[in-house]
Amino acid sequence: MSSADNPASVNSQSHSINSSAYDLVVVGGGIIGAWTAYKAGKRGLKILLLDAQKIGSGASGGLLGALMPHMPERWDGKKQFQFEALEDMPLEIAQLQNETGIDCGFNRCGRLAPIMNETKRGQMLGHGANVDEFWLGKYQWQIVDQPFETDWPSADKAICGLVYDSLSARVNPRGLLNALRSAIIKDDNITLLEGTALTSYDAEAKQAFLSDGQSISFSHIVLSAGNNTFGFIAPELDVATLALGRPIKGQAAMLSADIDPDWPIVFDNGVYVISHGNGKVAIGSTSELEFSDPYATDQKIDDAIKRARELCPLIKDAPVIEKWAGLRPRAAGRDPLIDVMPDHPNVIVSTSGFKITFGVAHKMADVAIEHVMGKLTTTVPDSFKIAAHLAKARRAEIQDNLS
Ligand SMILES: Cc1cc2nc3c(=O)[nH]c(=O)nc-3n(C[C@H](O)[C@H](O)[C@H](O)COP(=O)(O)OP(=O)(O)OC[C@H]3O[C@@H](n4cnc5c(N)ncnc54)[C@H](O)[C@@H]3O)c2cc1C
The missing domain is CATH 3.30.9.10 (D-Amino Acid Oxidase, subunit A, domain 2)
Structure with missing residues (x-):
């Protein structure tokens, strides 16, 4: 197996943009967006994966890679979701390693x-x-x-x-990102565009507007831009960005x-x-x-x-x-945020997870793809949904106003 370099330090190798519409635009090549694009490619969707910098240039490009389970008590949907994800992980990683020859550690x-x-x-x-x-x-x-x-x-x-x-x-974060990037580049269904940011999107017109001036047509868009995700969705949810995330x-x-x-x-x-x-x-x-x-x-x-x-x-x-x-x-709710936007089922939000993201990102990717395919079969805890995060965000706003 080849060594696990920092994917963010690998030379950008973007495909040229194809002007026709995409089934799916994935915004952000952190651990969540990279798993989402990789797995959506396997489903035969035509995908554009955008990253403002490079795959792994955000929080995901770090050093630690702890995959720590929640305690086995007071069981709930969140713990079950994480447990299933941790259980699936060796198989998911083995497939990726076989495909790419890159050790994910x-x-x-x-x-x-x-x-x-x-x-x-x-x-x-x-x-x-x-x-x-x-x-x-x-x-x-x-x-x-x-x-x-x-x-x-x-x-x-x-x-x-x-x-x-x-x-x-544990997993090697950079090794895993590097393997995902390698598989994404090899997949003809995926166009990878690094160094280009989403600036805005129009869910009804199904258009994404990019920092290089292009506009792209899509059927679905997954917002997995790490911290920047909150800024894209907060205005539509009528909440302060910093209260939401x-x-x-x-x-x-x-x-x-x-x-x-x-x-x-x-x-x-x-x-x-x-x-x-x-x-x-x-x-x-x-x-x-x-x-x-x-x-x-x-x-x-x-x-x-x-x-x-x-x-x-x-x-x-x-x-x-x-x-x-x-x-x-x-x-706001600390838990992962994975849901469709109210009134816009073609806009899927996938971010957060805070300290557990590496252990659940591949399963969050499954959920996002199920939303894209119009058939949600994975059980998603209520605490992962927009309504739960929004309720906490609104409470935070009220507290801030009072203090
Ligand atoms: C010091 C530290 C230690 C950690 N340790 C662990 C750990 O041990 N285990 C664990 O599970 N988690 C850990 N985490 C948390 C984990 O790293 C993050 O939760 C996770 O990486 C978030 O992934 P993401 O894909 O949501 O975001 P990111 O990795 O931040 O990716 C977002 C991507 O979106 C891109 N982007 C941003 N805006 C745009 C835009 N407008 N258009 C296009 N692209 C855009 C960015 O360039 C970036 O590449 C740690 C975090 C830190 C900081």
Whole structure:
């Protein structure tokens, strides 16, 4: 398999635009738009995938790639949707890898989370009481007394043991994006246009207007432009863009360290330590609502690296090879936002997911394509729908007005 380069750094290789109408225009080549275009291509649709910069140039082009399940308790539609997506992922990735020869770095490595006190240990035991019912007896959620490997994490950090789950996994975000890009370029059904943005669209006239002055006819359009999606739909929903969805800055880092690629993710108090194999360990991530430069790294990631080194002493001297910052899209309700626009069933919105997007994007793509084909068969939780996000956005607007 070839190495997983950063897709955003690959030279743009766009097809020339064909002037006839497209069945589907996909706006944004992040993890959501790339899966959507790739999977729609398999259905024989004629697709234009647009990216203002390049595939993987937004939040998706980062370093971490944690695929962390929700806890196996208080089960609901959102947890079921994510569980099914995480279950499907190895097969989806295997198909993509076979097709492209590009390694996506998927590994169901599990996760260890240290427990610092007895109260927490009791709570963690409680969270997993019904694991076999919700995770279908296939994956574990258990309390272990010691790390499996010395200093992964340090036993000092796990005074009251650790929670281990075997459903958590990781993927190499850039490897996955690179594989999707490679498959998209090979697919004659898909035209990839990088370096060109959607400026506006007219749902009734079925026209998309692009930054290079072209207008494109479409039957359906999927708005998967990450944070920029909110600006396209908020005016039509009559809500403030920032109330509907706002960017949350995050910083992450890659260290050079030879850690077994099968070792579990270590997660403690917001800090992830992920062995990606090939001598690389990812650290993340910060969550910042306030920031001056969205793409600058600063002391906050250095603090996270320090905590990661204390957590996992095996990386205490590992050199930092990259630091990275990006903006996560977060819709008002935090959950993914996937729905058709009111009155315009040919306009599909697909964004957000916040910290779980990599584990669900392929299933969000299925939902978007089902909307395009006019037959929704996947069960979509109400909390993913526009109405739920809009209700939260309106509450946020009222609070802002009162404060
Ligand atoms: C530090 C950090 C760590 C993270 N860690 C994880 C993790 O471990 N696991 C996880 O699941 N998630 C994680 N996330 C979140 C995850 O990266 C995002 O939720 C996800 O990448 C969002 O994907 P997207 O496709 O919606 O948006 P993006 O990746 O932002 O893609 C949007 C694309 O749209 C393009 N675009 C924008 N406007 C236009 C326009 N007008 N016309 C055409 N194209 C346009 C952009 O160029 C961009 O390529 C992390 C995020 C950060 C910042």
